Amino acid sequence: MATLGILTREQAPAAAQPTYDGLQKMVGFMPNLYATFAHSARALNGSIAWAETLRKGELNGQEAEAIFLAASEANNCFYCVSAHTQMGLGFGLTEEQTLALRQQTSTDPKLNAVATLARDVVESRGFPSRANIEAFFAQGYSKAALVELIGFVALNTFNNYVEHLDGTPIDWPLAQRLPTTAEG
Numbered sequence: 001m002a003t004l005g006i007l008t009r010e011q012a013p014a015a016a017q018p019t020y021d022g023l024q025k026m027v028g029f030m031p032n033l034y035a036t037f038a039h040s041a042r043a044l045n046g047s048i049a050w051a052e053t054l055r056k057g058e059l060n061g062q063e064a065e066a067i068f069l070a071a072s073e074a075n076n077c078f079y080c081v082s083a084h085t086q087m088g089l090g091f092g093l094t095e096e097q098t099l100a101l102r103q104q105t106s107t108d109p110k111l112n113a114v115a116t117l118a119r120d121v122v123e124s125r126g127f128p129s130r131a132n133i134e135a136f137f138a139q140g141y142s143k144a145a146l147v148e149l150i151g152f153v154a155l156n157t158f159n160n161y162v163e164h165l166d167g168t169p170i171d172w173p174l175a176q177r178l179p180t181t182a183e184g
Helices: 014-027 032-037 041-054 061-074 078-090 095-103 109-123 130-138 143-166
Strands: none
Touching: 014 032, 014 041, 032 041, 032 078, 032 143, 041 143, 061 078, 061 095, 061 109, 061 143, 078 095, 078 143, 095 109, 109 130, 109 143, 130 143
16 A cells, blocks of 8 residues: 555646656656655655756766666665666666676676675665775776765665655566565
8 A cells, every 4th residue: 555655746746846847858757756756845856956966976877877776676676676777778778787787797897896886885774895895996986986876875765765665656667577586
């Protein structure tokens, strides 16, 4: 049973409606998860603004999607895994690469370092191993990129937890399930 529910544009607070319009234009539809966030216009608008700000930072689109995929997999959020698989494809990742990033088995050493560290941050609750931090830096990433990676993980965790609370119906093409992935 949904705790919050999905709001239509008309049901959403007036301050959230421009975000509905922007997402409709950018994505082609209003994703159910964001329509759930709309119960709080500040949460919806803030999460979008935070993502837009982080996307202007040190990490490129593929790297951001590697973070989202690894963190969503770690948090068992299949809604977000499906959404970020599609987003990753839009940033030039292949289906196989998205699967590998979810499992930290990418043959791209930079993307694998990003995905491995992101998953470690989630699983360790913010206490990643020194080895994974050093592997990240060894791939040429800066301290600013590390802080931004943590920002992406935090934003992703917010998204995952709202989805968990509500069991948001997936309105993205379904990603391939991994053998060990629980329903989420």
